Amino acid sequence: MNSKSTCWQCGRAGYELFCSHCGALRAPAADFFELFGMEEQLSLDAGELQRRFYELSRKLHPDLYVRKSEQERQNAVDASALLNDGYRTLRDPVKRAEYVLKRHGFDIGEQRSKDVPPELLEEVFELNMALEEIRGGDESARDQLEAAGERFKTMLGDIDRELQSEFERFDASRESDVLASIRRILNRRRYIQNLVNEVEKETLAANERK
């Protein structure tokens, strides 16, 4: 399953995380799905992911390598960091989707466009008005703000359902244009998530003023 590499200890080639010849922990391959020994899937079984995370932690954690050679100790730190980073990424549907997009050559980092999705133009305009009024001391717009917040949260729920069905479509077809569609949905989701955060920040600030 893992990429082929040469063992630092015995010099023989192999695929496994632990050298099949001498048992040494090798430098891990930097791929989350490989490390977890799972097929690339957008809909992941969370329980299975957790089980593998615990199982691998019990093999890779630096605590278990304190009395080993410098090289193996470093490999354990690197492998554990990769395992933990991988678990954080794969257990979160949005991060997982972004990771799969990247794996397939989609550029997601620079895609944080400031452009308002056209269907949200009116909503965003009203939200900004309400925020401005509240920050200017006019509390009458608070109900409007809270209602907008609720609407955005509903939208997020809808988007997540849409994502889930696209995830399943990709897992079945593995077609690149499904990924392109997922990327569009993710951008929209990120935009709405930011709006929700804005509303929550203002609500939090209001609570603190009380």
Add this chain to the structure above:
Amino acid sequence: MGLQIDFGHPAKSRVVGIDLGTTNSLVAYMDLTAPKIIPGADGDKLVPSVVSYTESGEILVGNPARNELITHPERTAYSVKRLMGRGRADIEDELKLFPFRIAPGSESVIRLQLGDRTFTPPEISAAVLRQLKQNAEAFFAEPVTQAVITVPAYFNDAQRQATKDAGRIAGLEVLRLVNEPTAASLAYGLDKRQNGIIAVYDLGGGTFDISILRLQDGLFEVLATNGDTHLGGDDIDNLLIRIGLEDIASEWGEDLSANQEAVQLLRRAVIKAKEQLSFTPAAIIDLEYRGKRYRRELTRDVFERIITPIVDRTLGPCRACLADAGVSIDQIDEVVLVGGSTRIPLVRQAVENLFRAKPHTELNPDEVVALGAAVQAGILSGEVENKLLLDVTPLSLGIETMGGVVSKLIHRNSTIPASATETFTTAVDGQRNVLIHVVQGERELAKDCRSLARFDLKDIEPLPAGMARIEVRFLIDANGILNVTAKDLRTGKEQSVDVKPSYGLSDEQVEAMIRESFEKAEEDLTARQVREARLDADTILQATEKAKQNDAWFELTDEERAQIDRAVNELLVVYHSDDHLLIRAKIDQLNSATLRLAENMMNTAVRGALKGTKI
């Protein structure tokens, strides 16, 4: 079997667990299946984290140093943990409450003035660690060089690094820094009972931590942690001291707040009353100073009213921790209390009310962290199997970007080790350096976060702007300490990273301190080994003298008796030398010479016993 039992064989190197506390410190070890505390020479398990530098240049630690707090407050330091990894600007608030004497020139590293010498906080902590190391060495009668040291879960990178530096200065290889609440959960061994979710509430002398963990077949997975590194029993003492000083000012017409001796005596008096109030409904703050007496009765009601704001300050972090862990209160199966301040009934009540569960208090809250550190030491040495800690980083790690805004790379409560990579490039043609500022904290602007380090990516190939590609990897290791490496993606070459910590000691400074303490420790160690060898020599010499009165002595051949006398003489000749190995060699020689004598004595004893037995 000779007259002397064997001197013990150097076993495989031991790892001890150390709780380096604000008020007290302890050292513990794994005794077969259970962790145990190692007492000091005076029999006390707790070593007060107090260090005094005497006029004769001696360094006193623990109980002897605590007495100096009254007689020589200007040469004595306590609660130094509050200063670990902090800079001069950080501690303004502390200085109002603690009589720390800060030496001039303490910008990025604080220096404390004790008499005519200055010490950094890691050096003072190292003195405490050295004492614990010696206690352990006396206990095992062998050198101890490896340790697990606990730190508050909410300690930042600089505070952790300072603790690790203290260990190095004390001659200890710090195999792991463990978070105190996590260590406590290990000590309780709750994993033996069940799988579930537990909360650890740790209110110590100077710090507060809350951690939420999931236990799964021996795996301790920290879900989230929160806290306040400047909240603890010290704050309660300071409130009571302020009240006492105000009372005294109005009763005696005298302001004692600048009088260190009086303040220290009052501190003792309020701590005594505070501790008593955990068991009785009222206590008296009783101070005698220069023939005058101050007495004030404090009821538990009044005491609780005074400390409510402090106890309330712990609740916010608890709620934030639950939210970050994604756990609701009714999902918490067990609550564990740690730290001396959790003896206070109001604190217990507050925890019980919040978590709606009766907290565990079976283990002594002063000892539980050290016991857990010993379990972790056992995990590292391989003595303890099937247990593993997965801890988290308490604070987000980020870098400063355009406009002073922080770009977060590793979020708080990420399981460690954790890493992130970021690619940097140049902004102008031919640029050779990129300066990176690493911060820790949750705020949006770098100036509101804790500055960790600045580093320069140097010797970048001169290229048009934006063409260089330097990949920097930020790795938080299992101790919660940041490591940075960089690679030039165009050449694949490892790039040198010169990290300048914003607060703390440079490697060179630590090395110099280690050298200095090593030379001293070397002297100390040799002196101790000679002393111990002489004690053993005394024992065997006395035993031999005594044996000469026994019938068994006369059953030996002339040759055997002569051999023993020769061995005794040779031991006496080397007795006053400074070479402990030589003394040991002569002890061994006498030991084998008396082998037959010992056997004869045993037989005589058995015969005597049989004779006395009526059949």
